[in-house]
Amino acid sequence: MSIFHISINGKVRRVDAEPETPMLWVLRDELDLPGARFGCGAGLCGACTIHVDGAPLRACITPLNAIGASKVTTIEGLGDTRLGRILQEAWLAEDVAQCGYCQSGQLMSAASLLAATPAPSDEDIDQAMSGNICRCGAYPRIRKAIHRAANALRGKS
């Protein structure tokens, strides 16, 4: 076991864990941040997506010792930014979630997309979101919600 100090959602958290522990289990088992979901354990479904210095990474294949001084954001911290709040409101307005299990990851991927591409095309959305599986089939509403959020970001409603 080793002691790490990592920045998560704007706070420095102390973690005592094996260095190669995937961030997913650090968040879920050690830090009481279960919003990142376990879906595949192999970087195939995106349910565990977190931001590491803004980049969307799969927490299930990102080890604790790779974080270093980077800033980690999880779904629990998404609402701390204007972009995050706009996305969450768009998700609610479009009634995106069905079971909701994948939606933490969907929102985190969408936030990274909009941060880099404020007015994404459908192709941009396909590119950025195809790593996130939704078995309920909320894809049409995810697409609409991303466009809605993009409009809201630009001050259109």
Added chain:
Amino acid sequence: MSGLAVGGGLYVAAATPTKAQAQAVLNAFVRIKPDGSVGLTLARAEMGQGVSTSLTMILAEELDVPLSRVSIEQAPSDIARYGAQATGGSTSVASSYEALRKVGAAAREMLVAEAAARWGVAPDTCETRDGLVRHPASGRGLTYGDLAEGAAQRPPPPSPALKTPDQFRIIGKPTTRLDGRARVDGSVRYGIDAAPPGVRIALAAYSPKFGGKVERVDEREALKVAGVSKVLRLDDSVVVIARNTFAALKGREALKITWTEPEHPIDTKAVFAALEAATRTPGATAAQTSGVEAALAGGGLYEAVYHQPFLAHAPMEPMNCVAQVRADLCEIWTGTQVMGAAQKAVATALSLPLDKVVIHNRPLGGAFGRRLEPDAILACVEVARQVDHPVKMIWTREDDIRRDRFRPAYVDRLEARLDADGRPLAWRHRIAGSSIIARLYPQAFKGVDADAVECAQNPIYRLRERQVEFNRVETPGLTTSWWRGVGALRSTFVLESFIDELAVKAGQDPAAFRRGLIDDPRLAGVLDRVLALMNWSTPLPAGRGRGLAIQHAFKSYGAMIVEVSVGQGRIKVDKVGCAVDCGLAINPRGVEAQVQGGALFGLSAALTGEITFAEGAIEQSNFDSYPVMRMNEAPSIAVALIDSQAAPGGLGELPTILAAPALANAVAAATGRRLRRLPLEAQL
């Protein structure tokens, strides 16, 4: 109807808790609290279908309270009070609609009676709105909270007056999910998130070959992994218990296990050979008209054989359960579609009285029928009884797919003869496959699986003479189970493919051909609507095609058109249109979500879904080898909802059953090739 004053509020139950009524699916229990807020106890599982929203809407409508005043409370496991507490078969709204309306109306009448008595006026001079009883003539008003305790002393009306549809202010209005926010900020807690104090993580290692058992295990290396506290040897698995998930994963990897060869190594080719052979011999009769033998005897039959694979459910939340077993109490945290059955099964396994098994049911991270089986709960309890702390058993995605209870594989053989005008004169349909009913309800099984022949026994089409048979064929060692769409799913693929083939054979337009063979005006209604929605009669360029499927199932009617482009070994679904008549739609927004999601779920399976066995080993394990539909493959889906005042029908599965045949028919239209084996992409 019963009223009850407990803890300073008005309680109304839909049924007094007698056994007969508990079985009548009257699962509502409503409490009006002194502050005027309303608690609705939900004995159904929320698994993404939006049932907590639609049931709240029904209650709030008759009770005359704003939706925001109603909060959902998940029912505790209590068969006596809430019945079986099962959620499946697209029944929740259809079976709760009348009961919940009566509960709301009864509570409203009791509140009005209490207010009228206090004011000394006639009840029919009072009105209700937004949680208030008002007496317009005198301008007086009281809140439901003010009246709840007094109203609770009054006898519940035996047959409260219900609103007429023109009085509806909530039912039928597009409404946003009431439980949406917790799903966008990460705060919703599924079964897998339960963490009672002292909980440890359990992971089981299973034989790579289905049905293999533990012969030898060397756990020394596993026990050296920091955080691993115990290794348990069970009959078919070895379980590692650890302080956290990562230690449990590493401990499981470090196990050295020798497995026995399975008694019956399953092989997909052999399974289908057995199924196909069974369609060549007569089965148990599900339907037979008197002249069918003579009508079939003349030869010249058109024949088609269809294959459908084993399917995994793969909900995004893998199977899991948290359990703590003490001498006199078992507590369980999980998400299940069958709380009542799970409670019973655990009580039996532990020899505990029913009321000593407490299940805390959480929202389900997807289910699709998988969580109708209590196997993961029982597996966890088996481990938890051997330790003195709570255990969270997690199935990794590989476990979830390989330990699934698969949708059965089926082979169907259809034969028909048409008259000169293309009308079916004779029809024979033989179904071969596993019987889920025979496993679960052996007493009820008399040779025909009522689920497997759903929709096939009495097809929607006018068929002059027909014979429908079922041949039960089990794969030794394999447990099959329910999958979204159930029997209607398997039957609709073959029926709607075959009718399309017959239309081609008759030289008729597939839509016109169907239109000529149906009588039900509601079915004709959805058919006509979807044809208009998708511009059926406009031609498409080469390589593209449209396919149609219609069905009446789950007390609802649906018609779907899928438009595809086919090329380079891939099928691209360009767009989908679906018309549904589900009777009165409680929440049209929820209907649209279910139609879109249900269609994509069905398309995903029809394109690539398949579980296969080779020499006993399952060849799929995660989303790389068991691919599911992703954003870049998802078409747009136009939904047309027929305006109807008929009793509400089910909707979560109807679009799913239409997807595969509409897709196969579209591929046939685009390429001229008829694919009779699912999944379709493997056949290109």
